[in-house]
Amino acid sequence: MSTETTTLVSLTEAMKRVGHKLQALEAQFRELDITKDNLTQKFKNHSKTLASQAQQDELWMAVLALKFTSMELNILYSYVIEVLTCLHTRVLEKLPDLVRGLPTFTSVLRRKAKNQRIRVAWESVLEESGLQEGDIAALSVFFIVHSSSAEHYAATARRMYVRDATFLITSMVKHCALREGLLRAVQVIDKGKAARTPEAGPSSLKELLPSVRNEPV
Template sequence: MGLLSWAEGVDNKLQMLEAQFKELDFAKDNLTEKFEYHSKTLASQAAQDEMWTAVLALRFTSMEMNILYSYVIEVFICLHTRVLAKLPDLMRSLPTLASVLRRRIKNKNIRVVWESVLEEFGLQDGDITALCTFFIAYGNKAEHYPANVRQMYIRDVTFLITNMVKNQALQDALLRAVQVIEKGKVVRASKEQKSPLKEFIPSFKK
């Protein structure tokens, strides 16, 4: 009986130790998860700070800034128009691109459509972050120039961007914005300008 009791006591202690180890493993996993989350948050914050620094450090003339702003706003119009084309039932509840960006976080359907639209245009979420930062920084003082006016002022906007924008993420985003709009011109021409975007942009002309 003494040996049996001893064995039972050892078994109980082993079970207690096993339970404690499980608790330690759970705590370790929980801490690791929190650490990874905070690391990602800090990295994201650092990237945002770097983007804001890059945007605010831009030194363009007002004319050059208006040209870049025009491409950015037209890309936003393209994206918003395309999302609404895929989600016609949500047209009233998604009046702006900002509403799409907000609601995509909790609405899976909107998120899937948004991601598919970005893919169609060859854009990524990082590009949108950069373009939104640019828009917020300069949107209140910039003016939209339609394509014919832009061509009067500058012939090679790509050179302007690569020469003046040093932050790679911002540079890539602006170059892609230009590509989307310039490529869109060819598409609209080939479709006899039946794109819904053609009806939307004129309201921005001065």
């Protein structure tokens, strides 16, 4: 074999080795890209979780920091509890065959994530009432914090003590989501955006959030 032929063979083998190394590097880069994408997605999800937790913490702090008198607190609590009871009642009206399986307001919230019929009924009731999920979160936190001490006032008593609940809320509640939730609760009850205010909802106030003690309406 001539020197020229030997050199050509050696060059060919060297090129093959370089090609194999390039293929290996390309595979490693693809794996790195996949790893980078996975880490980026995990970081985004973690950031969303932290942001959501921060919003929840801010909402709880806002509810705990409210400076209402006992009478004012009772009036707002009454609107909140009537809205939650109304929503529960209206979901059951749309799902009469599931009444036994949805004995409480929280049972609706808990099961709607996994049951499409419940979720569709829930979303329909919210839309008809002019409410959003953020409103429900704010009202639920308000209920949990104040249910052990607040009392329910009927509509006649509310009008006797406070002529304009909207002004009370806008002047005293600084947290945006909490303020909007309370304002919408007043609108649903006072302005009839919900189909009707239940006379006696299927869930007692004690059952709306089972882990919280409450006074009967």
